[in-house]
Amino acid sequence: MPDIRPLRSRSDVFQRYETLRRNREKRTHAKLYFLEGVHPVEQAIAGGERFYAMGYNADKRLSGWAQDMISKAAPEFLHPMPGDMMAELSDRENPCELVCLVHQRSDPQARLRRTIEAAPNPLIVLCDRPNSPGNLGTIIRSADAFGACGIITTGHSADFYDPQCIRASIGTLFHVPFCGFGSCEEAVSFLHSLPTVPQIVGTSAKGTASLHQADFTRPTVLIVGNETFGMSKAWKEACDQLLRIPIYGAASSLNVGCAASICLYEIARQRDFDGHR
Numbered sequence: 001m002p003d004i005r006p007l008r009s010r011s012d013v014f015q016r017y018e019t020l021r022r023n024r025e026k027r028t029h030a031k032l033y034f035l036e037g038v039h040p041v042e043q044a045i046a047g048g049e050r051f052y053a054m055g056y057n058a059d060k061r062l063s064g065w066a067q068d069m070i071s072k073a074a075p076e077f078l079h080p081m082p083g084d085m086m087a088e089l090s091d092r093e094n095p096c097e098l099v100c101l102v103h104q105r106s107d108p109q110a111r112l113r114r115t116i117e118a119a120p121n122p123l124i125v126l127c128d129r130p131n132s133p134g135n136l137g138t139i140i141r142s143a144d145a146f147g148a149c150g151i152i153t154t155g156h157s158a159d160f161y162d163p164q165c166i167r168a169s170i171g172t173l174f175h176v177p178f179c180g181f182g183s184c185e186e187a188v189s190f191l192h193s194l195p196t197v198p199q200i201v202g203t204s205a206k207g208t209a210s211l212h213q214a215d216f217t218r219p220t221v222l223i224v225g226n227e228t229f230g231m232s233k234a235w236k237e238a239c240d241q242l243l244r245i246p247i248y249g250a251a252s253s254l255n256v257g258c259a260a261s262i263c264l265y266e267i268a269r270q271r272d273f274d275g276h277r
């Protein structure tokens with residue numbers, strides 16, 4: 001049973017919720033992250049995430065849904081608190097009944113490797129130095145929808161556990177293994193250590209071939225570059241192919257989330273994906 005510890009003031013415990021919501025460094029140090037929202041909470045529970053604490057409005061009666069989530073999540077601590085304090089912890093116009101602190105995964109690289117090695121024809125999405133947690137979340141959502149078995153980031157990138165990333169992914173973050181590598185070289189070393197080394201395909205407005213001309217029916221790593229600067233020189237040199245998405249109009253490129261989704265659909269199409277579960 002959870003240890004119930006009411007919060008009646010903006011104590012250190014309350015400050016922990018608030019700090020982990022907005023501060024990446026504190027999240028990394030504590031190995032915890034902040035979570036709210038109906039779909040993210042449900043998906044985190046379904047994905048087997050380990051809940052450290054859950055807070056709720058002590059001034060209102062909990063719904064059946066909230067009681068069910070608390071039962072399934074089995075947090076270590078419960079923190080009933082006044083409604084005005086709950087409101088401070090939410091960025092949402094209609095706040096969820098629950099705010100949560102959840103343990104970060106302790107084995108991201110091993111989990112990613114296990115999933116890739118178990119996949120009959122692995123597809124990995126690699127984001128090179130993504131700036132926006134919202135874009136990263138969008139890419140994760142599309143990766144989940146179109147059959148990718150893992151997400152990798154390289155370099156200084158947005159935080160997977162940023163609330164904006166979790167929100168944009170609508171909780172699919174908890175179902176697709178992910179891992180961050182410090183550099184292109186580290187990621188390439190990981191990819192080359194896999195039993196079947198995948199082809200590395202990059203996307204660029206200056207690609208030498210169109211997206212549909214590539215063969216995606218074999219193990220593949222799809223690289224999408226930084227929102228402003230595109231792919232790094234190191235990744236361009238590591239690519240087996242550099243592809244472009246043919247577009248009309250005045251714009252020279254697409255939003256990175258849109259571009260990734262288009263590429264992922266083409267890969268799924270070539271692999272006989274029919275759009276039905």
